[in-house]
Amino acid sequence: MLEVTDVSAAACCAPLVREPLTAGEAEQLATSMKALADPTRLRLLSIVAASENAEACVCDLIEPVGLSQPTVSHHLKVLMTAGFLERSKRGTWAYYKLVPGALDRISQLLVAS
């Protein structure tokens, strides 16, 4: 089972090209990266993010990735635990929304200029 944790704490730091990451910072960033380092999760995140209001119903995520609902739900949970998505329930369906700033924080840590 992939261990994931909230990304917000990894947001503290300067871009990794500016000064060497500490062991703790590297652990946190690697944990966030692991949540992203899967093609299905990247596609799910991308579909949610590109949807209106950066939000999508789980019912609209199954077909595009061509996987079972439990598998899709597992991947969504990993992205949620890692702080990239948040979930709300309306009626029968769960909706997933991009957490504002979460991807940008990772992006800024990797920026080289």
Added chain:
Amino acid sequence: MLEVTDVSAAACCAPLVREPLTAGEAEQLATSMKALADPTRLRLLSIVAASENAEACVCDLIEPVGLSQPTVSHHLKVLMTAGFLERSKRGTWAYYKLVPGALDRISQLLVAS
């Protein structure tokens, strides 16, 4: 064994929040992410990148991460195969240099604004 590939092809695409990644784009980006999703590799990359001229001798990378030379060399090779580092040999030692633009390309794919 982690499969890695050149990141340059993953550089083609719009930020993943702008339009959904295709399956092929997601595979490529996930492969690059896997190379980064390891705390030792992030630290090595960060130490190299923060060094003068974004270049460091392998002899200066062993001690900071506290691992054996073969282990460090394995991680450096993964980063090289993924297109983040390039290697040159001068005298006895190998030097690793950040590939210009490689981290920025990943950063730009993740940017949300």
